[in-house]
Amino acid sequence: MxxxxxxxxxxxxxxxxxxxxxxxxxxxxxxxxxxxxxxxxxxxxxxxxxxxFRDPERVAPTRPDLMVSPADGVVSLLEPAVPPAELGLGDAPMLRVSVFMSVFNCHVNRLPAAGRIEKVAYRPGKFLNASLDKASEDNERNGLAIALPDGRRYGVVQIAGLVARRILCWTTEGQALERGERFGLIRFGSRLDIYLPEGATPLVRIGQTMVAGETVIADLSGTAAEA
Missing domain, CATH: 1.20.5 (Single alpha-helices involved in coiled-coils or other helix-helix interfaces)
Incomplete structure (x- = not known):
């Protein structure tokens, strides 16, 4: 071979x-x-x-104003939702994109867009099926609040699932990460919620298959141009 x-x-x-x-x-x-x-x-x-536990290399799009998926999996939710209070992103609804990872997906998580980690917040909880809407509120989770270079903020939340029993996050507050850079991992089967920043245009649909660090999830410029 x-x-x-x-x-x-x-x-x-x-x-x-x-x-x-x-x-x-x-x-x-x-x-x-x-x-x-x-x-x-x-x-x-x-x-x-x-x-x-495979961790393949990924190649992000060349356009800097595009957000990429933080996880391999399938888009399970696309709707306005109030981000977790512990992230400090306010109480106004933000557009949430949920990516559900099965036990067969790669579970290394990557940052959707370059920025500075303002907050890392862990909250214990239940271990419901991660594909359920209420998993965002009830399940064990770890969230990141990220500031973009232009001052806008967005959130990424790792959510434990029915089988998952440990969320790993090796990112610290104040750290600056590039788009597609690894920030965490969840064992075994879980979900990630992405709360898009103001003005971002989603470029995904429910049921779409995502590749972490490569598949475009939103356009930060708001023009909705194709990647």
Missing amino acids: SVSMLSTFVKPMHPEGRRFVAIAGVASLVLFLLWAPLGWGGLGLTIWVYYF
Whole structure:
């Protein structure tokens, strides 16, 4: 198999996944010793765990006034909603785009648009199905309030799901990040809400498949031009 073909199927793994792959691999060896069919099942699980934690490189659009999706998955909601109070984005509704991630999606999260992290706010909660509307209010979540270079602000909220049991965010307040830069990860199956800044025009539809760091989610200029 050529290097190019190999890179198509074998993606880099995020360091967060190493111990999980190691645990699954050891369990598979034990299962092989007990009964071969169980071992093959364990091997399949090990491959899936590696696949879950894959962290491929992504290439953002060239236009700087475009926002990209922060997550792989499917757009499940597109509606006005009041952002979480802990983000300090006000009590007026902002246009919310929700991207639901299944356990088969890449779960590394990326910043939609370059800016400075004004606030990082974690809130414990329930573990309802992340595809439900009420998950935005009831589930465990971690939110970022981001200031754009022009002064406008937007929010990104990591929401735990039915299977997810840990939200990771390695971004700190005051940090400046570029568009598409990695800021967090959620284990296993979850959702991200993006609260678009004033004047942004959404360029997605419900049911659309998103690729983190690449798929355009909104036009910051408000012109609704295609990427």
